[in-house]
Amino acid sequence: MKKLSRRAFLSDSFLAAAALSAFGAASKPMKARAQENRISPNEKLGVMIFGCGGRGSDHVLEYLQDERVQIIYACDPDPSQAARIADAVQQQTQVRPKEVRDMREVLDDGNLDIVSCASPNHWHALCGVWAMQAGKDVYIEKPICHNVFEGQALIAAARKYGRCCQVGSQCRSNPAIQEAFQYAAEGNLGEIRLARGLCYKRRRSIGALGAYPVPEGVDYDLWSGPAPIVDPMTRPRFHYDWHWQRLYGNGDLGNQGPHQTDIARSFLFETEFPSSVISYGGRLGYQTERQDDSYIDAGDTANTEVSIYNYRDGKTLVFETRGLETDPLNQADIGVIVYGTEGYMLQLSYGFVMVLDRDGNEVRQFSGGDDYLHFRNFVDCVAARTPEKLNADARIGLLSAGLSHLGNISYYLGEKNYVSPEEAGKIVADLPGNDDNIATLGRTLDHLSANGVDLAKTPLSMGAELRFDPEKELFIDNSEANKMLTREYRDGYVVPAPEQV
Numbered sequence: 001m002k003k004l005s006r007r008a009f010l011s012d013s014f015l016a017a018a019a020l021s022a023f024g025a026a027s028k029p030m031k032a033r034a035q036e037n038r039i040s041p042n043e044k045l046g047v048m049i050f051g052c053g054g055r056g057s058d059h060v061l062e063y064l065q066d067e068r069v070q071i072i073y074a075c076d077p078d079p080s081q082a083a084r085i086a087d088a089v090q091q092q093t094q095v096r097p098k099e100v101r102d103m104r105e106v107l108d109d110g111n112l113d114i115v116s117c118a119s120p121n122h123w124h125a126l127c128g129v130w131a132m133q134a135g136k137d138v139y140i141e142k143p144i145c146h147n148v149f150e151g152q153a154l155i156a157a158a159r160k161y162g163r164c165c166q167v168g169s170q171c172r173s174n175p176a177i178q179e180a181f182q183y184a185a186e187g188n189l190g191e192i193r194l195a196r197g198l199c200y201k202r203r204r205s206i207g208a209l210g211a212y213p214v215p216e217g218v219d220y221d222l223w224s225g226p227a228p229i230v231d232p233m234t235r236p237r238f239h240y241d242w243h244w245q246r247l248y249g250n251g252d253l254g255n256q257g258p259h260q261t262d263i264a265r266s267f268l269f270e271t272e273f274p275s276s277v278i279s280y281g282g283r284l285g286y287q288t289e290r291q292d293d294s295y296i297d298a299g300d301t302a303n304t305e306v307s308i309y310n311y312r313d314g315k316t317l318v319f320e321t322r323g324l325e326t327d328p329l330n331q332a333d334i335g336v337i338v339y340g341t342e343g344y345m346l347q348l349s350y351g352f353v354m355v356l357d358r359d360g361n362e363v364r365q366f367s368g369g370d371d372y373l374h375f376r377n378f379v380d381c382v383a384a385r386t387p388e389k390l391n392a393d394a395r396i397g398l399l400s401a402g403l404s405h406l407g408n409i410s411y412y413l414g415e416k417n418y419v420s421p422e423e424a425g426k427i428v429a430d431l432p433g434n435d436d437n438i439a440t441l442g443r444t445l446d447h448l449s450a451n452g453v454d455l456a457k458t459p460l461s462m463g464a465e466l467r468f469d470p471e472k473e474l475f476i477d478n479s480e481a482n483k484m485l486t487r488e489y490r491d492g493y494v495v496p497a498p499e500q501v
């Protein structure tokens with residue numbers, strides 16, 4: 001739940017009116033919370049906001065509600081981003097955080113206790129590992145890692161240095177979802193063998209693939225960090241749109257996905273990786289959107305992707321990503337559907353869950369959600385030195401982000417394996433749980449057709465069908481896929497292997 005929009009938080013008019021409006025009159029819960037935790041300034045936990053973009057400003061809003069912490073650094077290789085956060089914090093607290101470009105400059109500051117990472121995905125693991133090596137606790141946005149190997153390194157670092165490493169899967173602290181989970185765990189939905197995660201968020205083209213200058217003032221070497229330097233950039237907009245370029249982001253399967261894969265996985269009671277995966281889809285529909293067949297969108301992640309995961313116990317998790325327009329009658333753009341033998345559970349937002357019986361009648365509802373609860377759980381654990389009480393530790397982060405990574409690896413390996421709808425139908429018919437798989441393919445094809453996608457011109461890609469060993473956390477007999485569980489790191493930005501953290 002957001003109390004203020006990011007835009008409002010960062011805008012000048014908001015800053016000018018801050019004392020009067022939201023953080024004043026409307027902040028009673030915040031003040032009440034602060035009083036519960038009254039602490040003298042020199043005992044406060046010092047926080048660095050690492051990544052001062054949209055989500056970084058959300059982090060600021062959450063930490064400002066907790067008197068046990070003080071934001072002392074705003075870190076960003078784009079100085080204008082760090083300055084915005086520093087301005088906003090100063091307005092609220094009268095104390096200006098120090099602006100830094102490179103976290104390494106200040107990691108030996110004993111007043112710095114927490115690094116709160118809201119950078120692009122390709123930086124999450126390195127930020128977390130460096131911070132924990134320096135004795136700091138870390139809150140890391142989802143997906144906790146850009147690839148599977150990085151998540152393993154974070155788990156190892158948290159263990160080795162005894163640090164709190166919370167992933168930003170705030171649903172893990174939301175009452176609606178946790179109470180619904182308890183309800184399912186008590187057997188009220190019967191046996192659950194299938195859960196479906198949905199991300200039906202409209203994502204427009206990010207502009208034509210081309211050569212674009214990096215904005216002035218940005219330390220682009222640092223921004224690129226563990227990824228190769230691509231200069232000039234190939235996307236028009238510098239911030240945010242990296243989500244749709246695989247060197248930095250993980251598409252919507254790895255952006256929105258980790259929230260819903262985490263919920264779907266928890267309702268299947270799975271605590272390990274799946275044993276097989278296949279994805280199909282493509283980056284489709286942007287050519288027709290511009291009425292120009294020669295147009296190539298700068299993104300290289302799928303905007304339409306269905307990923308099917310099977311677990312060793314025979315359960316199935318399906319994740320559907322749709323970036324094109326979806327039926328307006330469909331109320332939810334994100335969600336999870338859990339299929340039990342006694343009923344269904346629908347997660348329709350971060351703070352609302354509905355239970356239906358087998359005939360579709362509503363049985364009950366669960367509501368209540370607030371991102372602050374997740375940050376509070378993190379600060380509680382940091383203050384009490386109880387990493388075991390984190391609601392979403394690095395292992396939870398890896399398992400849920402890992403689903404996105406495995407799904408994307410299947411898709412990337414089959415990216416050039418174009419299939420007709422009939423061929424796709426034959427392939428999915430042979431997968432386990434084929435009734436549902438055929439129905440899902442049918443709905444996906446209808447969706448593409450409704451968006452004017454001509455599959456004869458821009459066909460569907462059928463990803464590789466991959467087997468995975470959940471104990472070794474490696475693909476079985478597939479060196480090409482295993483290579484994609486990690487990446488080649490640039491000198492100076494190498495994420496160490498788990499045994500070397």
Ligand SMILES: NC(=O)c1ccc[n+]([C@@H]2O[C@H](COP(=O)([O-])OP(=O)(O)OC[C@H]3O[C@@H](n4cnc5c(N)ncnc54)[C@H](O)[C@@H]3O)[C@@H](O)[C@H]2O)c1
Binds near residue numbers: 241
């Ligand atoms: N939990 C949630 O609900 C939620 C919501 C939105 C975003 N997110 C996550 O937050 C992260 C950030 O997303 P965003 O939308 O704010 O992106 P953004 O592009 O708007 O902001 C990212 C910021 O990080 C900065 N950055 C890049 N390299 C850095 C480095 N080495 N050190 C410090 N800063 C660096 C960039 O310059 C930019 O200012 C993503 O991983 C995203 O998945 C989570």
